[in-house]
Amino acid sequence: MLPWSAEPAGRLDHHVVESDLLRGxxxxxxxxxxxxxxxxPGYDDSPGRRSSSVYVLLGYTGHVGMWFNRMPFRQPYPELADAMFAAGDAPPAxxxxxxxxxxxxxxxxxxSPATGRYHSYLRDEIVPFVDGRYRTLADRDHRAVTGKSSGGYGAMxxxxxAPDVFGALATHAGDALFEVSHRPxxxxxxxxxxxxxxxxxxxxLADFRGRLAGTxxxxxxxxxxxxxxxxxxxDGIVRLPFDDVGAVVPEVWERWLALDPVVMAGEPRHAEALRSMRAIWVDAGSRDEYHLDFAAVAFRRALEAAGVPGERxxxxxxxxxxxxxEYRYPLALAWLSHRLA
Structure with missing residues (x-):
């Protein structure tokens, strides 16, 4: 496999979004x-065609420029997705x-009052930005959110x-089952x-910020x-979920668990949201170092308990x-594209 990029069959547009929600x-x-x-491919040649849309979220430490990092003998996800669409393996998205x-x-x-309004930024600014500039099928039944690791958490x-905005999801080794993936x-x-x-x-933090990271x-x-x-x-205060001997701080840990996708899926309003999804993809590596394979199993069971039909x-x-x-992402993208089209 060549170690440099080729001209894509589709097109990648680079934007800068000015966010009012992230300001300050x-x-x-x-x-x-x-x-x-x-x-x-074919988007510019078919001005009357509208397409479903898939939003991709990065894992922890990820920023959008990292999608174009190249590893030896591997292709980055944007190239894999482009090749899939060029081959006609899925409806255009x-x-x-x-x-x-x-x-x-x-x-x-x-x-979060300690970091910023990133959920609202995605839901209320990014989605309207895209729908306003591209020929999307601007409806939750034709819109999915996907990601890996913390991005998979974000997708779940x-x-x-926001089930009124997104009607499908894919999570690859997404953060969940915190008692197993975080607490140990x-x-x-x-x-x-x-x-x-x-x-x-x-x-x-003072030491970390005063030197080269990762040293x-x-x-x-x-x-x-x-x-x-x-x-x-x-409340804007950063509290650790463990004390000086590594034991759980119950009042903080309960807040974490309330945001665990496996726990959330058991709440009636979230269960209803999951039942409304047109398609849900869940996968993980069987030897995931953070035991997110167990998290994937637990989330699937939570979907079953919530009453999500197995065929979805x-x-x-x-x-x-x-x-x-990364080679898994186009598989989910194709599967979702068929169900969103």
Whole structure:
């Protein structure tokens, strides 16, 4: 496989969106955000044709420019998606690559007083921006949200929180089942925080921001946990879900669990939202390092308990870990495109 890009059969448009909702956010992050919109082959030649749309969310530390990173012998997702549409393997769809990066590495695509209004930004600004400039089928029954890892989390919660906007979802190794995927990491993080920073996140953040990121052991693990704590905050104060000996802080942990997709799916209004989905794709690698394969199984069971018809759900565990699974995304994209068209 050639190590450089080829001319796409479709077209990638690069935009900058000025967000009123992100202006003045608590982290001081830019309110002007990049947005990449892909239109499939033949879009410009068929002015009367409208297409479904699929919104793609990145995982933790992801920003929209990373979609174009190239690994040896692998193609990035935008090229894989383009090749799929060019081959006629799915009905044409408009693919929207969303940026919701923060100074902490991610937002979980939630409205949080500690990070900013990233759920509302996607729902109320990005979707109307795309519908106003492209020939979309501007209806929830023809619009999906997808993502991997934290992006998969974003896809699950966005579909539950905004079923009037999104009518389908795909989650690849999405964050869920927090008791299994997050809680076991607390003691190791508490120990690292104690041994390297006297138990102080303020000391860690001051050190992290004063040097090149990733140059000390545990940098991203500590920052990631803090980013989640910020995203799940309900009052703007970042509280850790564990104490100095790695034990759970119940009142904080309950807030996290309330935002666990597996738990959310059991609530009547979210269960109703999931039942309204036209299509739900759930997959994960069977040896996921964060045990998100178990999370995928638990979310599928939650869908069943919520009464989502089995024919609307695609579930699969495949041989892989957490990384290097970009080849799975076009499979879900094709499956969703058929059901949204």
């Amino acid at each position: 956010n608590p982290l001081g992050d830019p309110h002007e955000r990049p947005l990449v919109v892909y239109v499939p 408009i693919v929207v690559y969303v940026d919701a990066w923060t100074a902490l590495g991610g937002s979980q695509y939630l409205d 919660v966005t579909a539950m929180l 990491r607390f003691p190791a993080l508490a120990r690292r925080l104690r041994d390297m920073y006297d138990g102080s996140y303020d000391k860690f 000390k052991e545990g940098d991203l693990e500590l920052l990631e946990m803090y980013a989640y704590a910020a995203a799940y905050s309900d 759900v695609h579930f699969e565990l495949f041989e892989a870990g957490h990384g290097g699974i």
